[in-house]
Amino acid sequence: DVKVTQSSRYLVKRTGEKVFLECVQDMDHENMFWYRQDPGLGLRLIYFSYDVKMKEKGDIPEGYSVSREKKERFSLILESASTNQTSMYLCASSFSTGANYEQYFGPGTRLTVT
Amino acid sequence: AQSVTQLDSQVPVFEEAPVELRCNYSSSVSVYLFWYVQYPNQGLQLLLKYLSGSTLVKGINGFEAEFNKSQTSFHLRKPSVHISDTAEYFCAVSRVAGNQFYFGTGTSLTVIP
Numbered sequence: 464d465v466k467v468t469q470s471s472r473y474l475v476k477r478t479g480e481k482v483f484l485e486c487v488q489d490m491d492h493e494n495m496f497w498y499r500q501d502p503g504l505g506l507r508l509i510y511f512s513y514d515v516k517m518k519e520k521g522d523i524p525e526g527y528s529v530s531r532e533k534k535e536r537f538s539l540i541l542e543s544a545s546t547n548q549t550s551m552y553l554c555a556s557s558f559s560t561g562a563n564y565e566q567y568f569g570p571g572t573r574l575t576v577t
Numbered sequence: 578a579q580s581v582t583q584l585d586s587q588v589p590v591f592e593e594a595p596v597e598l599r600c601n602y603s604s605s606v607s608v609y610l611f612w613y614v615q616y617p618n619q620g621l622q623l624l625l626k627y628l629s630g631s632t633l634v635k636g637i638n639g640f641e642a643e644f645n646k647s648q649t650s651f652h653l654r655k656p657s658v659h660i661s662d663t664a665e666y667f668c669a670v671s672r673v674a675g676n677q678f679y680f681g682t683g684t685s686l687t688v689i690p
Contacts, residue, residue, distance in 0.1 A: 467620075494676050503586070505667065505682035506621075513676055521677075553620055559676055564628060565611060566669075566678055568620035 466490075467569040469554050475575045482541040484572050486554030493559045495537035496566065497521075497529060500551040512537055513559065544576045579604045579670050583681035590658055591689050598653040598684045600668035607673040610651040612642055615665040615683075624666075627651065638662070663688045 470485035486495065494513050498506040498521075508521030510529040518529050526548060530538045537556075541548055551573050555566040584599040602608065609628050613621040625636025632644040642653045651668060668681040 496678075498680075503682065506680040508677065511677065555621075555678075557676070562628070564609065564671075565623050565626055566621075568613075568622070570620045571618070573618075 467554060467556055467567050469552075469569040469572050471572050472570060473573050473575075475577065476541075476544050477577055478545060480544050480576075482544050482574065482576075484539040484541075484552055484554075484574070486537045486539070486556075486569055487535055488537075488556040488567070489535065490556065490558075490567070491534065492556035492567075493534075494557045495531065496555040496557075497527075497537065497539045498553045498555065499523070499548075500553055500571070506553065509539065544574075546576050548574065549576045550574060579608065579672060579679045581668050581670050581679050581681040583666075583668055583684050585684050586682065587685045587687070589687045589689055592660060593657050595656050596654065596658050596662075596686065598666050598668075598686065600651045600653065600681060602649050602651065602668075602670045602679075604649070604670060604672070609671045609673060610642075610644055611669040611671070611678070612636065612640070612651070612653050613667045613669060614638075615667065617664075621667060624653070658686075658688050660688050660690060662686060 467488045496511040497509045512531040528540045554569040557566045582601045590596045611626045612624040627644045635641045669678045671678045
């Protein structure tokens with residue numbers, strides 16, 4: 464079974480703190496993604512990576528950065544957390560092509576910024 | 578660019594009744610299509626996908642979807658729903674030559690006993 468794990472299920476941080484969200488996948492997937500999910504807005508892509516040390520901005524990259532130093536790990540960084548970053552954060556991974564092409568999701572991290 | 582429209586944000590349905598969740602997409606290139614389900618406080622789980630071949634796709638939990646290229650639709654159906662089908666459902670599209678997925682805003686299915 465493909466496993467995508469996220470470092471925390473629930474996280475509470477204060478405004479201005481630096482926040483790290485970690486995601487690890489065990490299927491040797493090339494692609495990894497970070498989304499945020501808010502009621503009524505669906506999933507919005509923050510950043511994705513198609514290879515180690517490579518990254519692409521998604522639809523809402525402002526206030527976020529990412530790091531991919533190893534193929535299996537993709538980190539999302541909030542440099543200075545703000546209350547409008549309170550959300551559910553979902554990590555996903557996928558192959559680039561093939562019969563098994565789909566995105567596999569982690570369980571999510573519910574982040575509250577106070 | 579690709580976009581996905583889920584026409585109904587909420588769908589209430591009685592137990593054992595049939596249900597259809599609608600999804601339309603726009604794209605100028607060939608696409609792959611997906612339906613995901615999300616139970617409360619969990620990540621998304623794949624229900625079914627269309628990559629090629631038969632336009633009628635069967636998935637897990639008795640769900641199926643039909644790819645209609647002329648109408649750019651990929652509606653999800655189940656002939657008889659159960660209480661356990663209560664969840665959020667997301668339609669997604671990806672370009673055949675791309676890596677990025679585009680998700681709809683979701684449909685909340687509530688099954689009424």
